[in-house]
Amino acid sequence: MLPPPLFLLDGHMTRLVPVAPVLAWLFLFSTACAHGNPAQDERDLQQLVAVQAEAWNSGDAVAWSKDFAQDADFINIVGSVFEGREQIEQRHAAIFSTLFKGSQAKVTVRKIVFPQEDIAVVDTTHEVTGHSGLPPGVRDTEPGLLRTRMRYVMQKRSGQWRILAGQNTDVKPAP
Template sequence: MSRILRAASIVVLSLVFTACAHADHAQDELAIRQLVAVQTEAWNRQDATAWTADYIPDADFVNIVGTVFTGREEIAQRHAAIFNTIFKGSHAEVTVRKLVFLGEDVAVVDTTHQVTQYQGLPPGVQATEPGLLRTQMKYVMQRVDGQWRIVAGQNTDEKPKP
């Protein structure tokens, strides 16, 4: 094989490999957006088990007051408690603000949560606007056994404008 043909073959194989390495994430994005939608529906039913169903068993979650919860079970217990008290009857609207793939199986997902109809707010948290709590949630998600799962989440409340 000539040197030029060999070099051309290497270039073509490199381009094919690069194209495969940068897979189209359209299906992944749809799956992640569906996960967020299902989680939002679970919040609106105040169903802590369903809300945490897509967390991996040893996930971490930091709530809006900075408390760290470790493990899906602990995250579910905390959400069951708030669904029975301050967020009982609340309604959430969640928008995916930004979605970045860090590789084939890892994504960072930024969402905006708008919560209304709540009974109260955690100590130190104020409504962003009268009757509205807006938070920014950042998720780290990973594909596990073909399904997108939440590895970590951190929720931060938006402060009211002065």
């Protein structure tokens, strides 16, 4: 014997309303509201990258590192790993005062993917000019231009996007 179907009475108690469609509508409505605004998130991520490029161009390691999470990891173009925002900031302060002092970066966001609503993978291309040298093993992609690909993993925490991890890879010159 099957159990009787579940029903709710509407406000006037004049007709029966099936529970399943009401619950389905509530679920879909709450799910749509929970996803936030992907277009706004993309704009926020684009802005974060733009602010970081401005900080590079100013040689400001504090501003360049400010959107990293406290426990972030960063892998630079020679494979060195920096753990935590403080170490990331210190390393960038060092390069902004030596090899990359006065350099300029043009950063283009290539792709943003949201594997979850609060997680973003952001792929960028960096074109750096005006550098006085490069780390051992790194060569300009073209004369006077170092091109790199940066991949960030970001998470939205308390309404703010934070960089959890970054990896920078140099684009090798054409043979």
